[in-house]
Amino acid sequence: MIRAYTIASGKGGTGKTTVTANLGTALAQYGRETCIVDTDMGMANLGLVMGLAETPITLHEVLAGNAQVQDAIYEGPYGLKIVPSGLSLQGFQDADPERLKDVMQDLTNRCEFLFLDAPAGIGSDAVLPLTVADEVILVVNPEISSLVDALKIKILTEMIGGTVGGAILNRTTMESTDTNQRKIEETLGVPVIDTIPEDAYVRRAAAARTPVVARFPGSESSKAFRRIAAAMAGFPVEEEPKVVQEGFIERLARALFRRE
Numbered sequence: 001m002i003r004a005y006t007i008a009s010g011k012g013g014t015g016k017t018t019v020t021a022n023l024g025t026a027l028a029q030y031g032r033e034t035c036i037v038d039t040d041m042g043m044a045n046l047g048l049v050m051g052l053a054e055t056p057i058t059l060h061e062v063l064a065g066n067a068q069v070q071d072a073i074y075e076g077p078y079g080l081k082i083v084p085s086g087l088s089l090q091g092f093q094d095a096d097p098e099r100l101k102d103v104m105q106d107l108t109n110r111c112e113f114l115f116l117d118a119p120a121g122i123g124s125d126a127v128l129p130l131t132v133a134d135e136v137i138l139v140v141n142p143e144i145s146s147l148v149d150a151l152k153i154k155i156l157t158e159m160i161g162g163t164v165g166g167a168i169l170n171r172t173t174m175e176s177t178d179t180n181q182r183k184i185e186e187t188l189g190v191p192v193i194d195t196i197p198e199d200a201y202v203r204r205a206a207a208a209r210t211p212v213v214a215r216f217p218g219s220e221s222s223k224a225f226r227r228i229a230a231a232m233a234g235f236p237v238e239e240e241p242k243v244v245q246e247g248f249i250e251r252l253a254r255a256l257f258r259r260e
Contacts, residue, residue, distance in 0.1 A: 004114040006133040010149020012120040015170040016139040017045045020117040025211040026229035027113050028078035035081035035111040039129045040119040042092050047084030050076050051209035058084050060091030063099045069106040077214040104132050122156050130157045135165030142180040166193040196224045
């Protein structure tokens, strides 16, 4: 049965796009049919993170009624399905967010796990992704402003009938991690699913337009992402993902023909 998650945060810069990209890639590594969708149509970043800045058809065209969902699905590492949003303001203006429900319906027939990278904040374009998923997962940094804004998203989600399944504490350091985790759980009233450490490899992977779990699988952040993905997939947490070795021809084909 498909599980749909919206990855949300109260403020920009918490790393929700990074979380979306790496959880999706990690689940694909584990052999799960997974799709990630950039629903932040005004400030789209998921395509950039995944090396899909030049895609001819995006979620913008689908929501404008000018393309079918399958035309906007591109292949990422380990067979991950990616639906990026476009970068143009005109495409954003033409897109009808209400069509997102139809997109979700179509995608549920194509994957086991579906992740929506939601816009930051509490604007009207951020509300719909909070309602259409099975659970909302909050991405929080260990700072008071991030926590306060995440609480607003939690309250908003519950007001409109959504469910917050928990929070991921991102970009943590060794100091006061346990204290921060307890404070977040007390403030938000939801469990902290796991923590992602501050890791220079995340920035290096982002510069290479590749998820850190694929680029630097031995890094501490990659281990944390795989740990969360394994729990979602029902695997023992200590289980290593299936290693998929891509040869030169496969890498070249994926670079040239990213569309599904």
